[in-house]
Amino acid sequence: MIDKRLFKLKGIIGTLMVLVFMTGIQGLTIIAQSVFMSRAIVDLWRGQSIEITLSNIVWFGLAFIVRQLLVVFKNQYMAGYADKAVENYRVQLLEKYTALGSTVVAKQGTGNAVTTLGAGLDNVKNYFQLLLIKVFDLSIIPWLVLAYIFYIKWEQGLFLLLIFPVVIIFFIILGLAAQSKADAEFANFKNLNNRFVDALRGLPTLKQLGLAETYSDEIYQISEDYRKTTMRTLKIAMTSTFALDFFTTLSIAVVAVFLGFDLLNGHMMLLPALTILILAPEYFLPLRNFSDDYHATLNGKNALTDVLAMIEEPNVSNQAVLQLTTWQSDSQLILNNINFSYDQQPVLKNITVQAKGYQKIALVGESGSGKSTLLNIIGGFLTADDGQIMINHQKLPHLAQADWQKQFFYMPQQPYIFHNTLRENIKFYAQNASENEVMDAIKNAGLSALVDELPDGLDSMIGESGRQVSGGQAQRITLARMLLDNQRKILLFDEPTAHLDIETEYDLKQAMAPILASHLVFFATHRLHWLDQMDYVLVLRQGEVVEQGEPRLLLADVNSQLNRLRYELGGK
Numbered sequence: 001m002i003d004k005r006l007f008k009l010k011g012i013i014g015t016l017m018v019l020v021f022m023t024g025i026q027g028l029t030i031i032a033q034s035v036f037m038s039r040a041i042v043d044l045w046r047g048q049s050i051e052i053t054l055s056n057i058v059w060f061g062l063a064f065i066v067r068q069l070l071v072v073f074k075n076q077y078m079a080g081y082a083d084k085a086v087e088n089y090r091v092q093l094l095e096k097y098t099a100l101g102s103t104v105v106a107k108q109g110t111g112n113a114v115t116t117l118g119a120g121l122d123n124v125k126n127y128f129q130l131l132l133i134k135v136f137d138l139s140i141i142p143w144l145v146l147a148y149i150f151y152i153k154w155e156q157g158l159f160l161l162l163i164f165p166v167v168i169i170f171f172i173i174l175g176l177a178a179q180s181k182a183d184a185e186f187a188n189f190k191n192l193n194n195r196f197v198d199a200l201r202g203l204p205t206l207k208q209l210g211l212a213e214t215y216s217d218e219i220y221q222i223s224e225d226y227r228k229t230t231m232r233t234l235k236i237a238m239t240s241t242f243a244l245d246f247f248t249t250l251s252i253a254v255v256a257v258f259l260g261f262d263l264l265n266g267h268m269m270l271l272p273a274l275t276i277l278i279l280a281p282e283y284f285l286p287l288r289n290f291s292d293d294y295h296a297t298l299n300g301k302n303a304l305t306d307v308l309a310m311i312e313e314p315n316v317s318n319q320a321v322l323q324l325t326t327w328q329s330d331s332q333l334i335l336n337n338i339n340f341s342y343d344q345q346p347v348l349k350n351i352t353v354q355a356k357g358y359q360k361i362a363l364v365g366e367s368g369s370g371k372s373t374l375l376n377i378i379g380g381f382l383t384a385d386d387g388q389i390m391i392n393h394q395k396l397p398h399l400a401q402a403d404w405q406k407q408f409f410y411m412p413q414q415p416y417i418f419h420n421t422l423r424e425n426i427k428f429y430a431q432n433a434s435e436n437e438v439m440d441a442i443k444n445a446g447l448s449a450l451v452d453e454l455p456d457g458l459d460s461m462i463g464e465s466g467r468q469v470s471g472g473q474a475q476r477i478t479l480a481r482m483l484l485d486n487q488r489k490i491l492l493f494d495e496p497t498a499h500l501d502i503e504t505e506y507d508l509k510q511a512m513a514p515i516l517a518s519h520l521v522f523f524a525t526h527r528l529h530w531l532d533q534m535d536y537v538l539v540l541r542q543g544e545v546v547e548q549g550e551p552r553l554l555l556a557d558v559n560s561q562l563n564r565l566r567y568e569l570g571g572k
């Protein structure tokens with residue numbers, strides 16, 4: 001009944017022991033409350049004075065108050081524990097997302113990641129809080145109550161004991177049906193979230209294509225599916241609650257009828273009969289409470305599966321093999337016969353790259369030839385299937401090395417601008433940079449016009465839900481980040497100007513040229529005019545290096561081939 005995975009939670013054993021103790025006391029107060037209530041009623045029935053029965057009433061009141069206080073205290077205690085446990089999961093999840101990087105989010109979808117971290121963890125919290133209390137109530141209270149009923153009259157106890165498994169079997173059958181519906185409901189919920197986040201991110205594109213309405217119809221359809229599966233789960237939950245109430249009420253009625261016969265036949269006194277009658281609903285109450293909340297916790301159970309699957313994703317191991325303080329003019333990186341596949345589909349084949357000191361290496365090739373994948377392997381964001389990797393003659397299993405990753409800047413096609421001030425966005429890698437250094441970086445990155453334009457200058461909020469910046473401005477902010485930190489000697493560029501118009505690209509190129517000096521540079525690009533800044537070129541085609549060499553030699557070779565072609569065509 002208790003999910004085994006819960007036993008792995010930190011501090012769970014101690015928490016459960018406290019819960020067991022409180023639930024045991026609660027069970028005793030339930031018995032005490034019923035006994036004193038029955039005594040008070042029987043005394044009053046017999047016409048005793050209120051003074052004589054007052055002590056019973058007071059004891060009943062005390063037992064009642066302690067019982068209710070225990071309910072409140074248990075809820076608060078478990079809420080505190082669930083808060084801590086879920087917070088712990090949240091930290092572990094965030095660490096996992098950070099450690100595994102963007103590839104894992106790309107694999108499972110941003111919507112799924114948002115669901116797991118948001119609503120998913122809230123459901124898990126609900127699950128811990130509700131389920132543990134209800135399970136322990138069900139495991140302790142009915143049996144204490146039943147033991148007391150046995151003590152008063154074993155025949156009634158036996159009847160209640162025998163009816164319990166019948167009710168449980170019924171509950172399990174309905175529970176299994178609800179589980180499959182809840183699985184479908186949760187899958188729909190994740191699908192809805194994924195599509196919704198996807199639609200929000202792609203809204204400008206959808207508008208431009210005139211497809212916003214079609215897409216919104218699709219989202220409406222998915223939300224309808226979600227509504228329907230939710231209603232199906234609710235229907236089963238309601239039926240289950242109704243059936244359980246019906247069975248338990250019927251059982252109590254049977255007990256009442258037998259007690260009535262015993263009273264009429266003089267086999268029993270009023271006090272024990274009344275005590276059993278008051279205790280019988282208490283015997284079934286934990287089961288009814290468990291059933292009420294069981295369906296509410298199913299989503300939590302599913303969410304816990306997702307959370308644990310994500311936390312248990314293997315981390316990249318051996319991240320501290322490399323010992324490298326700084327990349328220097330005589331440092332060397334060698335990739336030998338690297339292969340890489342996405343889902344069994346080879347994307348890089350036998351790639352060999354040798355980079356030394358402050359070389360500038362261009363990766364050129366048509367779209368889909370594997371430039372970004374190679375850069376991702378160089379950056380350690382992806383791990384090659386096989387091949388050798390060496391830095392300064394030290395063999396490495398991959399390049400996700402802490403000492404390597406703190407040596408480089410990575411400039412993607414569309415850099416991410418954080419929701420923060422322009423100043424903080426620029427000081428991203430160099431928190432201790434002085435105001436003068438920031439101003440110099442702004443000037444050299446060509447951001448002065450933007451700073452003048454913004455209402456609060458450097459303190460204006462930019463990024464998500466702040467002032468949006470253009471693609472070129474975003475690249476300039478990344479350049480300013482690079483300019484501020486002169487410790488990192490390696491630059492990885494993944495087509496940084498692919499989305500820019502030719503004028504902006506030209507301006508940016510002027511700003512970038514001085515940064516390239518005294519850095520090892522890997523520059524993936526389609527645009528061949530960048531080759532004049534490079535001193536070595538690797539030409540990729542379908543994942544293979546088809547040509548390599550100094551740009552002027554390659555260009556001379558291309559020119560001579562063109563000339564030969566012209567000559568041959570002219571000759572015909």
Ligand SMILES: Nc1ncnc2c1ncn2[C@@H]1O[C@H](COP(=O)(O)OP(=O)(O)OP(=O)(O)O)[C@@H](O)[C@H]1O
Nearest residue numbers: 106342343347365366367368369370371372373374
């Ligand atoms: N996450 C992924 N899952 C599966 N296949 C992928 C993934 N990312 C890239 N690919 C495939 O790998 C191949 C190489 O892609 P890559 O992005 O490295 O090419 P590229 O040369 O950088 O292209 P572009 O110039 O268009 O950016 C392509 O066929 C692409 O479809």
